[in-house]
Amino acid sequence: xxxxxxxxxxxxxxxxxxxxxxxxxxxxxxxxxxxxxxxxxxxxxxxxxxxxxxxxxxxxxxxxxxxxxxxxxxxxxxxxxxxxxxxxxxxxxxxxxxxxxxxx
Numbered sequence: 799x800x801x802x803x804x805x806x807x808x809x810x811x812x813x814x815x816x817x818x819x820x821x822x823x824x825x826x827x828x829x830x831x832x833x834x835x836x837x838x839x840x841x842x843x844x845x846x847x848x849x850x851x852x853x854x855x856x857x858x859x860x861x862x863x864x865x866x867x868x869x870x871x872x873x874x875x876x877x878x879x880x881x882x883x884x885x886x887x888x889x890x891x892x893x894x895x896x897x898x899x900x901x902x
Contacts (some may be wrong), residue, residue: 836894
């Protein structure tokens with residue numbers, strides 16, 4: 799699956815409007831999610847825009863963690879493909895681990 803990434807002000811607006819409430823398990827029902835508890839299975843069970851949001855969020859999370867200031871669309875697309883392949887083969891692994899392996 800190839801993801802087309804939106805760049806510029808549209809991407810920034812999307813992240814501002816959507817917010818961070820759609821990621822990970824909401825264990826207490828309070829709308830607070832834990833990135834480190836979110837599994838590949840959680841990602842694969844989501845569809846459409848919700849899955850896309852999780853992928854964009856995680857790429858942003860990883861870019862911030864790695865202090866990246868560039869948006870390399872081909873590299874992010876390849877990393878997304880690697881994450882999805884990893885998740886399909888090992889659905890119970892943490893999604894963060896799949897992203898760390900793909901984004902190194």
